Amino acid sequence: MDEANLRLNLWLTQGLVLAIAAGSSFFVHGWIGTRELFVAPDWSGLGMASVVALLIVVASITMDRYLPSSWQDDGSVNEMVFGGMSPFMTLVVCISVGVGEEWLFRGVIQTVAGNIWTSVLFTLIHVRYLKKPLLFVSVFVTSMLLGYLFQREGMLWPSIFAHIAIDLLLAFYLQYTLKKGKGEEQ
Secondary structure, eight states, rough: OOOHHHHHHHHHHHHHHHHHHHHHHHHHHHHHHHHHHOOOOOOHHHHHHHHHHHHHHHHHHHHHHHGGGGGTOOSSSHHHHHTTTOOOHHHHHHHHHHHHHIIIIIIIIHHHHHHHHHHHHHHHHHHGGGOOOHHHHHHHHHHHHHHHHHHHSSSSSHHHHHHHHHHHHHHHHHHHHHHHHHOOOO
């Protein structure tokens, strides 16, 4: 699949995730319950989200630098998606993924099934990681930590913020390493 089709599929998938999240949230929680999921967090919630995001990003970069690349190869999907993307579009993609996935998985599924089953499902939908034990465990642990943020704070913004920060920082890191590999480092 080429980059254009991959990105189109990303947007279609995220649109579908957002639509399912909204519809199922209103079904499970009603209008008022859904609105309560999006109450503004206090500084401690955002602080905890920042710590979680930073730990995950540092662990991911450490694994990238010190473990065999074959353990982490996702078929170059992330390179194709983010490699030539502008910083603004990278931000837009990371925001849409963070909001949609957290709303669906934490705001809806976790409230019904709990953090462990939600994390299992979250990991399973990342199909390209299923044959890579390191990536599989990384996604599961990340999901558990995002679920913990949601449980601890009782609202979605901390887990959304952490998800966006993780994806955005790792996308920028990937873009940097790709440019560095091509000798474009400034």
